[in-house]
Amino acid sequence: MPITIKPRTKSTELSKLETLARRLPARHPSAPRINDDLAQTRAGYHGEQSIEYYLHTAPASAHLLHDLRLKGPHNYFQLDLLIITASTLHIIEIKNIAGTIHYDPRTGQATRTLAGQTERIRNPLHQIKRQHAALSHWLSARAHPQLPIHTTVIFTNPDTILDTNCPAEFHQSEQLPELFQHYDPDTVPHTELSRDLAQSHKPLNRNLLEKYKIDRHALTRGVYCAHCESRLMQRQRYLWRCPSCAHTSRTAHHTALNEYALLFGNTITNKQAREFLNIRSRTTARTLLRSMRLVHNGKQSNRVYYLK
Structure with missing residues (x-):
């Protein structure tokens, strides 16, 4: 071989x-x-x-x-x-x-x-x-x-x-x-x-939103269900729950944030995470980002997280 x-x-x-x-x-x-x-x-x-x-x-x-x-x-x-x-x-x-x-x-x-x-x-x-x-x-x-x-x-x-x-x-x-x-x-x-x-070797890594002239606000926000794939999950207490198949997950936001990194780059703030994951609570967003043990810098409202 x-x-x-x-x-x-x-x-x-x-x-x-x-x-x-x-x-x-x-x-x-x-x-x-x-x-x-x-x-x-x-x-x-x-x-x-x-x-x-x-x-x-x-x-x-x-x-x-x-x-x-x-x-x-x-x-x-x-x-x-x-x-x-x-x-x-x-x-x-x-x-x-x-x-x-x-x-x-x-x-x-x-x-x-x-x-x-x-x-x-x-x-x-x-x-x-x-x-x-x-x-x-x-x-x-x-x-x-x-x-x-x-x-x-x-x-x-x-x-x-x-x-x-x-x-x-x-x-x-x-x-x-x-x-x-x-x-x-x-x-x-x-x-x-x-x-x-x-x-x-230099891998191709271009901004597709610029290539196709797409405004970031045109994209669907939220966390997709891994079982239904096309359905968005809802945040309930400490879990993500799919309203269609009732599938639950504690880590479904990992995939969503990986998608964020592909589209927008590997840095994210609390505000950007809330917008993309479609959640309102600043505390919830902070908890989710901290749970991923991401490298970060800055304090409080100015904190920037680095997605892997």
Whole structure:
């Protein structure tokens, strides 16, 4: 089994989109766009998860780095998967797209046909060429050896069909073991390079409210029930209680405050907690925040808590 240097994890961007989609009313003008972006981001994440079985067939000496985001000469670039051996680097771009993929070598245009409808898609071949150039520049700028860089686009959806005009770089998941046969199984990769790449990763962490131009007051406030999911709980004495299923919890506000951190940042005041949790009592808010043992500074009304 290959060595995973940087594991695949659920991205902050996906967690933010899920939170925003749940707390934004369906009638909001930005809701359709957010739901589309969420569906695409989830599909990409599930596509990346689906190739895990085939990655086990890579040589045991290979190093794997998932979801790598690096600073390029002008902006950041992201690699779904980078495989490192002693003699080569292999960029794997993962696409979870159903339907028949067509490619016109004359125009460089890629399209997808599904349910009788044909639409243009971003050309993955252009994407991996840009990734190749960006990674080559990154290696040179940090004085790493200029190993040969190979690029492959893997289509993970079982309903994908690649037409005969698709480039040689286009493959389906089950073809990964064939690609791995070209690796040298007995040599050790450049450990220093793998470590530098992992340490240089900069996760995407942007403000989605600014991106979609959403006023924070448009979001639904309160604590969602973990059982009903879509229902808001009520604070009763020392518990949160769901009026729909009667589920109770002492810690339901933890999830809500984690969502607050995703949307607004990791600092919160008593007033902001009351507004977001939809409670009136300053004392209750203070008790809830203290129960989480959060680092804080300031006194009384000026106190700021740092969400983990």
